[in-house]
Amino acid sequence: MLEFREVTLRRAGRVILDRVNLTVFPDEHLALTGPSGAGKSTLLKVALLFEPVDAGAVLWNGREVTVADLGAHRSRFLYIGQKPLPFEGTAEEYLNLPFTFAANHALHADQVEQDRLMEALGLDPALKKSPYTRLSGGEQQRLTIIQGLQLKRDFCLLDEITSSLDQDSMRAVVGFFARDKARTVLAVTHNREWLDFGFTEVGLESGKLWRRE
Template identity: 35%
Template sequence: MTVSLSEPVLQARGLSRSVGERRLWHNLDCDLYPGERLGVVGPSGTGKSLLLRALAGLDRLDAGSIRFQHRELAVWHVPEYRSRVVYLPQRPAIYETTPEDAFELPFTFKINREKRYSRPNALKWLHALGREADFLHRPGITLSGGEAQIVGLIRALLLEPDILLLDEPTASLDGDTAAAVETAVRLWQEDAAHRACLWTSHDLHQIHRLTHRVLDLREAV
């Protein structure tokens, strides 16, 4: 996929975050361009998840500003922003009775009233990730950590956001399923040239294979 370097779709300037007396990062800048996959790396404890949560509008910043499509985060209607910039945690919480319930739920929200849940699309992504149709009806409480990651990813893909913020999305998956997740994200991007994602991982081989650029949080301490 071609990356547009003209204008970033998501832009962060001067971000700072501390936990207690410990500064994680300071004066951090981050640009994400249409069509791009940006890797975010750093040892455990450097605040990779906190950065993605901040970019999603889910976690506070000590300083700095975030702009999406040339508008400050503060002026966006929060539900609209979070429907277009979707954060996928490493351990998605699946409270619904079945995976299909989890897929359907976001389409009941007012902000998604112009969208419709599509079972064929859900099945398409399930098959791409190595699961059969009966997975739709699995009891949610029986899902493993890796299966919860699959449900969380498909739920996000079905909403067709502009940006995915992916926090260790393959951490609990076997090699074949991890490769299928990488392919699914590429296919999601290929469906619309403006789509972009941030991807965190402790697997540097994966990051360098999958992403166009790398942001190392150790450089912003």
């Protein structure tokens, strides 16, 4: 269980987060909405302790997360950003990239699972043989999502991951996460179709956060 408790963050004299309180319970699916620049992406960074706060705390299962907990805390989360990473190589090599990192040495690429995820997100598995740079932005973004899903992390922090997708691709991605009841999801989005898929809305505006019950 992730909790933001009375979190306040100021930058350049501006209050970005103003005594924000939010608890994300296991298996919840939340869509974080609000105007551009409201601090939605910043809240995800605060969750991972990439952004220091001026007041308040981030808690995990009721215990405040400290610098000493950083490695274990961050390993709980799958963070996927808005823009795919630059990469030279094939799409398959891009999908396998996480398994070259020391932190994931105990994990291994599963080609069958990769193909299943590609089909679920509207991609032809034959694309794995294509040069990554020749793929469209939407194809690269969906490969980035699959790249992360392979790590089997149960709490997803998603930052505008459908912004570069066409309508059909967007619905495939949102539908995938909506159906995945084993994962907890906190997704930053400007697209209200996430709510049509059953996500609960959490809004952030002028530093204040509210939750639609």
